[in-house]
Amino acid sequence: MAAASGASEQKIGTSESAQDLDDLPDMLEAKLWENPCPFTFRINYLALLYNTPLYSWIQDTYGLKRHEYVVIYSLALANGGSARDISRTSGFPKNTLSRAVKRLELMGLLEERSKAPGGGRRQALRLSEKGWKLFNETVPVFESYEERMLTPLSKGERQILFELMSKVVVGAEDWADDLPQAGAKGSTRNTKGETQ
């Protein structure tokens, strides 16, 4: 709760305050404390703060783009997964992933795709030795960044946060499909936005 700043109808009384001092725009205050969607704003904002530096580090260090690294990460957690799985869990469209996979193969980070584990025409993707090495080198950085993010919370608070977020995610299975009104042609879902 709490209404912190005085944005909205600001008549520019005395303030314009932190604008340049601390570099934090009033707008951030407004988005944090007067937002009709405070939860999702925090979600999005934290995702921004977390992802941006990490993926730009990955880019600079390993020359991998975000969706390429996402493939690595995904396979590290579920080796033998398919492009479709990665698409579903990350939000990247399948053609983007197709290219990513191709490039990773070329770089020798994936093993040759074995034919099909699950259903239809699915291809099982697996990390190569080199792919695992890359993953093992990089996870600690991601982990420590998450750790860093959670610094303000005690052990117990983290546990609670984890449980609450899990509840929300698990519950999401219900609503995650019916849009406001029309789903219309929305056949294949994923249309934007990404996940690690």
Place this chain on the structure above:
Amino acid sequence: MAAASGASEQKIGTSESAQDLDDLPDMLEAKLWENPCPFTFRINYLALLYNTPLYSWIQDTYGLKRHEYVVIYSLALANGGSARDISRTSGFPKNTLSRAVKRLELMGLLEERSKAPGGGRRQALRLSEKGWKLFNETVPVFESYEERMLTPLSKGERQILFELMSKVVVGAEDWADDLPQAGAKGSTRNTKGETQ
């Protein structure tokens, strides 16, 4: 906590289970329950689930792209804000926003930009009557979607979640700038990723 599925070294014993039944890939289970970064995965995943349908609804209904709607939303919370502010708080690069603003003006959703409130060369952006109308029509949908998302939580739990997330966001001011190792040329920050 809790190791749910049996992904990682899956030898395809009996399962491949929900793969087609419920449409949830094992990979999702792995990412949820065996992820070295469980918090940020949830963050990203929820952002995905929330943003995707809403913005594609906005697109279909009002013909506005995500960053365009973000401008509207941002100004609704902090009227008179500048493009720079929106960039900072949303993560979109300034040229993208420049274009968005231009288009919104053309559509009559913004008032003519007044010169400068804060410092330097800043332009104050304001919603027009029409812009407010659009915002007022759409927020309820965003709100109800957030509400929907939080359904699994009791009132008290929501309050706790809100407080914990706030703590993390507020604490972010400290770490939000130093990358893993080199910030290098990273002058203007925002390089990818978006926020509402």
Place this chain on the structure above:
DNA sequence: CTAAGTAAGTTCCAAATTGAACTTGACTAC
């Protein structure tokens, strides 16, 4: 008053992204 400095906003263009169409392979029913 002029010069230098700074940063917001804009333009440009090469590169990346993705919807749509297509291809491919597998499974199912006959």
Place this chain on the structure above:
DNA sequence: GTAGTCAAGTTCAATTTGGAACTTACTTAG
């Protein structure tokens, strides 16, 4: 076996994106 159905993956083309360079406008120092 063959035909039909379905979805994973790929290709293609058009749009979108965002880094770099530029412009503009204000602020400050001389």
